[in-house]
Amino acid sequence: MSYLKEFKNAVSRTRKLGLGEPTVNETAMPLDQAVLNAIEETGHIPFRQRAVQALSVNFGMFHMLTKKFHIPGGILTMGNVSVDGGMRFPVTPAHFRKMIENESGEDALGTYHLWTTLPGGLILDHVLPSTLSGEGLLKVNEALPAERYFYGPADELGHGIEYHPMVVGLEFLIASGTIDREAMEYLMGEKFPKQYGN
Template sequence: MSYLKEFKSAVARTAKLDLGDFTVNESPMPLDQAVLNAVEETGHIPFKQRAVQSLSVNFGMFHMLAKKFHIPGGIMTLGNVSVNGEMRFPVTPAHFRKMIETGSGEDALGSYHLWTTLPGGVILDHVLPSALAGDGLLDVNEAVPAERYLYGPADELGHGIAYHPMIVGLEFFIASETIDREAMEYLMGEKFPKQYGKS
């Protein structure tokens, strides 16, 4: 299944959970390499530590992309990643529903992956290269900013990498009690609904 088809399923699942409605922009809007490198250079977590600080790194980079660099169309995406057909995380769509029902999002950090989906099904991920390098699956020259993140069309990534979106948007973090509502509203400069359906 193509990434955009999986992404549309994640959008529908998110709406069914009353976590927001999203529009899928299928036309790619490539980012300039200088902007990508500038976003990367704003990161404060060392490359080797990123694999174990996925939320801090990829949410932080998403925030910089949206609020400092004003790049439109990025959507925070949560789910799984496979490498050569093997899933790296013990998570399915049902796990995200359970995190919302039980408010266990903070405890479940590390059980899923998160990244930014850009228009056209393009991936921006500042964590996976660190994880793959740590597992000996990828050689990374840490001195080169463009090697410290993954950017490209999801269906054309190398190294046997495939992304599997399951939930999208920021409201999941609040509804699952992963991030405090007031903190999220302060960071993103927008209001979020006070109640979420538990359907």
């Protein structure tokens, strides 16, 4: 199944959970390499530590993408990732529904993966390269910003990597008790970007 088809299923699932209905434009709007490298270079968590700080890293990069660089159309996406056919996280859609029912999102960090979906089904992930590099499955030259993240059409990433979205959008993080609403409103509101010098 194509990534965009899986993404649409995740949007439908998210809507049924009462968490809004984000949409992704099916027309790709590729990001300039200079912007991608600038986003990467503003990250403050060292490459080797990213594997164990997925929420902090990928939410932080999503935040910079939307608030500092003003790139529209990105949607935070939660789910599973497979490498050479093997699923990395033991999650199903029911897992995310239970997190909402029990508000156990904070306790469930590390049981699923999150990344940014961009228009056209492009993926932006600043965590998985760290994970795979640490396991010896991927060679990364840490001196090159472009090697420290995955970016590109989800169906063409290589390395046997496939992303499997299950729920989408920031509202999931609030409903699951991962981030409280007040903090999210501050982070994604109009006051916070002033810290980026805008």
